[in-house]
Amino acid sequence: MNYLFLDIITTAAILFIISSGLLIIFGVMKVINFAHGVFLTIGGYSSLVVTRFDWDPWFSMPLAFVVGCLLGAFIERAILRFLYHRPLDAILATWGLGIVLGQLIIIAFGREVQFADRPVSGAVELLGAFYSQYRLLLIIFAVLVAAAMWLLLKGTRIGLQTRAVIMNEPLARGLGINSSRVRLITFSFGAGLACLAGAFITPLSSVDPNMGLPWLVSAFMLVLVSGNSFLALAIACLVLGGAQVLASTYINPIIGGLTIAVLAALLLRLRPKGFAYD
């Protein structure tokens, strides 16, 4: 029972970390970033690079974030800014980009499954159960990500400008806010966050060129049911992630793997706002 509880909480934490980069991009740009899966993968390979160079495993996280930001900034300027009026084409272009980046990774690192060093390993006793220390750490990471987002959006001027662009872009521009700059920063930050998320989840499994793909659809669905709200995203991660854990435990893992996608699609059909309130 305690295992189950911890599984639900840590799964929700992982999902939250994975989806937050996508959410911020979707919120500001109304664009679903299909390259999100590859960004996660790049985060994983950042960890691998750190392992190869024998650096401290913790260093993989800032490295992944910086790599993601730079890559995101480049993609936004080179491709996405032409596609804001064509959101469906933006899906396709980011997907094509994902294919290209995925192949580049294969050329650079090979197809095989590889392992990166973990910053923390072993289990601790919690609530009478032995539980993976790193999974517990992910809860803290999720809280840190959420807190950072909250501080950035509510506490800084660029955060306020970002919220203004989300709510009403023409009005924001009329007030002198450079929405093109806001988009650049947002996409770059969202990509950084996605790569960081890749580095976060790498210690849970292994590194391979397709490691991001299974997360992609779950992340989309969670973002779609959350509207623009990080709070709604947190709730969605808890509820749908919880359902996934329960289905995997009591039915079978394959059904579990489908839970988020199917439940979210049905939820949106019945309640288009999903978990978003207001």
Add this chain to the structure above:
Amino acid sequence: MSENTKKSDKATVLECRQLSSGYDDATVIDNINIQITEGQVFGILGKNGMGKSTLLKTIMGFLKPINGEIYYADQPIGGLEPQVLARRGIAYIPQEAAIFQDLTVEENLRLGLPSDRLLPSGMEKVAAYFPIIPQRRKQFAGTLSGGEQKMLLMARALMSDPKLMLVDEISEGLQPTMVENITQVLGQVAAKENTSVLLVEQNVRLVTRVAHSVALLEIGRIVQEMQLDDGADNELALTEMMRV
């Protein structure tokens, strides 16, 4: 402007020359020529669908001119982005969806400023015109009444010390007392701060009270222009003009 305009030595703030604009290929406004000097309030009257909002959106850079030029402070600005123009001192007050309902009053005001450091001085300025706004600073803008929302709009524009204000039907749906209040503020702003105002309205009384010159817009063209002289019954004259 036409020859009968009184020559003034004041600097020209905004000038549209043979300006045409619209959506895609459809021309909505056609061959507009206006000139606004420092501290001048210029009223544009016209019924719905005559192209009033299109004119303001074009000046503000939301729409690209199809033809003609726009000069602001003697610089051509046709084709510049709205955010650039806002930074150069043009404040635009749109008719619809003009405030961020889900942000607080203070956040709305901050967004009108180039930097948060200007907030305290801006607040002082706003308090002079609309004492109620600073009292509501922590409240969500969406919870304000219709009239208070219009005050917030004016306040946000005023905080940025604009050289030119573009005001789109601010009196629509307001109580007469509130229209009175806003009329007074507009007049003071033009007189004291030397701000030019381009006022687009259907409300003849408001325009009569504050405007120095008026143009009548009909189906995208300026069909008549007049100077408002003190003493004359401008309201009646304008009402007649609009009826034609």
Add this chain to the structure above:
Amino acid sequence: MTRFIGGVEADHGYLVLPLHVRFRAVCILTALALIVVLIGPFVLDPYTQSVLVRAFLLAVTALTVDLLWGTTGILTFAQGAFFGIGAYAAGLMFTHVGYTAGTVLFALLAAITVSMLVAAFVGWLAFWQGATSLYVAVVTLVLPIVVVQLIYSGGSFTGSSSGLVGFDAPSLSMSGWFWFTGTLMVLLTACAWVFIRSDYGRMLNAIRDNETRNRYLGIPTSHIKITLMMAMAALASMAGFIYACVGTIVAPEHAGFVFGTELVIYVALGGRGTVLGPVIGTIGLEWASAYISSILPFVWTIIIGTIFVVVIVIMPEGLLPPIWRTLSKKLPSRLAKAAKGKGAITFYPLAESDIKTFPANMSQPALDLSSVTKRYGHLKVLQGIDIAVMPGELVGIVGPNGAGKTTLMRCISDGLERSSGVIKVNGKDIGQKSPAAITTLGLGRSFQNTSLFESLSVSECLRLARYRHWQPSKTDTADRIGLPTAAMEVLESTGLTSQLDGKVNNLPHGMKRALELTMVLSLEPNVLLLDEPTAGLTKADRLMIGNILTDLQTRLGLAIVLIEHDFDFVKQVCSRLVVLHRGELVLDGEVQEVVNSDLVQEIYSGHVE
């Protein structure tokens, strides 16, 4: 007196030919393609043949993506899953039951039935009113993932991740398969080519361009999309079925999401919405990748991915249209002229007996609202509105901006809009009905912002407006279209008749308003909702619209509700006025009485009354 109004259809970058000419052109091209298919096995080595057999089947599947996405605007990743369903129907049947003529037939039927049922469910999930195209794309993304997971979980029954191999299946020589699949592909392409140029195909284009407006023309868009999705699912699963028979192998990749996106990539590269582009694109890319990917395995994918991104960003119409334009410039002028063709179209007034306007029941209100309320969160936009409009009444709704006038219109024309209250059109409760269903009750609504189909010509817009009464052909384009007399009159008196071939985009504003009105009248409504029909019009135009409205009211007994700002106009035409203020109905009465009331004087103080 019979009047005919004729014009030529606008050219849309593809051939617009009268049916017999088009039919002959298609026949010649099809015959040529069939000859190429016939010769193929004699000049191609078996490996190339097998590559092309696969390419033909994928081309058929890509064709279904093109009809859904390019033609109708539904970005779908699900066609791969339907292909997989077909393939697995064959694989499972032949592996577990065996191969006989009976099982072939049964498996094929099962493949088609299952995929159509799944498509119907996906359609139900995806095409509710108000679903964004993004949501639709994501739903079609979920399907292949679900299908693949089900295959994985099937254990030895479905062969899990390694799939099913080596079952007995209908066997032909490679040349035989080449001829079979090649012929199938050519014939289906020809059918699709004719289909997208038919009236029905134009309607699908219109749904892609402005779905909402179609709903208000009484076209049940969701229903049409679901039907199309089911038909395309059947085709894709048939292709999958044949694919499994050819190779006697099925694997989860054949149902997967990556395969689904590959199809979309082929369509985008070839040229979405062109039919030929996706087919040629698929065959070309499959053939090229069969050779190049073995030489340059990684680089090939990068090249394709890069080209894809570049095409999407720089030339979203794909590769075929620009090539076609270049070629057509080099065509002999005689051919080019024939290709432009004369799709002359004639409008004629319908006989009274053909007009299906609801018989006006003079004793009951044509439009009846009781306590209609609309809330956004805590904000009440409309509160307890009661209005009854009798046939032959012309009611004006006035009030300042933000009073809720347009919201009221929206509540009347869309059953999902209001928060509470009852609305009856011709005595029938609109319940939660869609705009299309309410239109069939006899309601016609015009819009404040002329929301027309900007890229269509005037005559095409009028065609669309008639689809409610007149089933569009799936092969042909009609050259004679009947319009109700009222619509004909507006058409003639406004001078729109001389503009039939012009793009709506280029019409002057007054003409757009007139077209909007003509389209609404073409629906043969007996309740008209008009949102600011005179905004932006000259005095002369206003007068003309006014006369038309009074005529409709008195002669045809239509119930008309109009929103207006222009008091002069309202005084001229309306028989009754309703005043809305802050979401409440504050006055309802005779025109003079309302205009002179203190309340209206206050609301409009300072305005020219």
